[in-house]
Amino acid sequence: MDNLKDPAGVNVIAESHFRAPDDGLSSENALDILGAVEINLSDQLTEPPTCLELPGKGYYANVATLGNFSLMKGKAKSRKSFAATILMAAAVRNGEIMDSIRGILPEGKTTVLYFDTEQSPFHTQRMAERVTRMARPEDPARFRVFSLRKFTPAERLFLIESALYNIPGIGFVVIDGIRDLVTSINDEEQASATASHLMKWTEELGIHILVILHENKGNEFARGHLGSELVNKAETTLTIAKAPEDDNISVVEAEFCRDREPLPFAFSIDETGLPQLTDWHPAEKKNSVTPAGISYETHTKILAASFRRNDKLKYADLKQQIKDACGELGIKVGETKARDFLSYYLNKDMIRENGTARTRSAFYTCALNCANGALYTAPF
Numbered sequence: 503m504d505n506l507k508d509p510a511g512v513n514v515i516a517e518s519h520f521r522a523p524d525d526g527l528s529s530e531n532a533l534d535i536l537g538a539v540e541i542n543l544s545d546q547l548t549e550p551p552t553c554l555e556l557p558g559k560g561y562y563a564n565v566a567t568l569g570n571f572s573l574m575k576g577k578a579k580s581r582k583s584f585a586a587t588i589l590m591a592a593a594v595r596n597g598e599i600m601d602s603i604r605g606i607l608p609e610g611k612t613t614v615l616y617f618d619t620e621q622s623p624f625h626t627q628r629m630a631e632r633v634t635r636m637a638r639p640e641d642p643a644r645f646r647v648f649s650l651r652k653f654t655p656a657e658r659l660f661l662i663e664s665a666l667y668n669i670p671g672i673g674f675v676v677i678d679g680i681r682d683l684v685t686s687i688n689d690e691e692q693a694s695a696t697a698s699h700l701m702k703w704t705e706e707l708g709i710h711i712l713v714i715l716h717e718n719k720g721n722e723f724a725r726g727h728l729g730s731e732l733v734n735k736a737e738t739t740l741t742i743a744k745a746p747e748d749d750n751i752s753v754v755e756a757e758f759c760r761d762r763e764p765l766p767f768a769f770s771i772d773e774t775g776l777p778q779l780t781d782w783h784p785a786e787k788k789n790s791v792t793p794a795g796i797s798y799e800t801h802t803k804i805l806a807a808s809f810r811r812n813d814k815l816k817y818a819d820l821k822q823q824i825k826d827a828c829g830e831l832g833i834k835v836g837e838t839k840a841r842d843f844l845s846y847y848l849n850k851d852m853i854r855e856n857g858t859a860r861t862r863s864a865f866y867t868c869a870l871n872c873a874n875g876a877l878y879t880a881p882f
């Protein structure tokens with residue numbers, strides 16, 4: 503690592519204010535470790551393999567890739583475990599279930615692990631049986647289930663890590679309730695350490711971990727400092743809530759996704775106790791803002807604000823910029839509505855998709871002269 507050598511070519515490390523942590527790092531090996539993790543900008547990096555896809559508008563969205571972790575959150579009794587059943591069943595089958603949800607684990611990484619920290623062994627087994635009934639796997643031994651309720655948080659962490667590093671062929675893992683790996687959800691040190699564990703495990707082992715956490719009772723935020731850490735680090739954050747119009751229906755939406763976001767999907771529980779997809783549409787809110795109901799001049803202001811700092815934006819970044827720009831103009835726009843605005847701009851040729859369409863390399867540019875604020879005459 504030549505850029506960390508002194509003029510004489512000797513490896514040196516400056517006197518640091520920080521003491522090396524007690525996990526194998528030292529002043530003697532720090533440069534070697536940095537050399538191993540340095541990104542060479544001339545290398546052609548390959549995209550991480552996708553292991554789970556959900557349908558979007560005319561495409562399939564990558565919601566889980568190997569080397570990352572995702573978060574599912576929701577209120578108590580919102581049927582989070584049933585939603586996890588659906589995703590696990592797709593992974594266990596390693597194919598499509600419900601004619602829409604796809605598990606695509608690569609060869610050699612088709613083992614799925616489920617850790618339950620909340621339920622009794624009886625209820626954990628009943629949950630696992632729902633997965634196998636939905637998935638009908640050719641090799642049931644690839645799905646392994648563990649009930650960790652009787653252990654302490656430290657013991658659960660140790661047992662999970664031991665399983666991850668010793669069971670061969672793992673591709674997809676679910677930890678249902680990540681809160682039980684810490685003694686307090688508001689302990690910042692434990693929250694940071696838990697997120698670090700997840701990032702370390704997934705990167706070193708090339709697996710994906712889905713963790714499940716409750717939301718606060720009074721709002722839609724994931725609970726405590728732990729929730730904040732997980733939301734900030736997760737590849738995808740899925741929220742689940744009961745439909746306002748019908749308590750028998752639960753709705754799963756992507757609050758955040760680094761790739762293109764999937765469409766929401768809804769499910770209910772059938773007479774056999776299995777989740778089934780349900781045709782559900784949210785009730786139209788009175789005076790709900792729509793892209794078509796906004797003037798062309800306002801749209802140009804939204805786009806000018808969205809692209810003012812960067813003329814090339816990834817899908818998730820552009821959607822966030824649209825939300826922020828609408829907020830500056832006093833227009834309340836949520837995740838779903840921001841996605842509608844983005845699709846509207848594509849359909850109206852106000853923005854363009856560049857690179858390989860529907861992949862992580864795709865990015866968006868403004869088809870108008872957004873940078874200078876000189877916008878074309880309204881084309882519609």
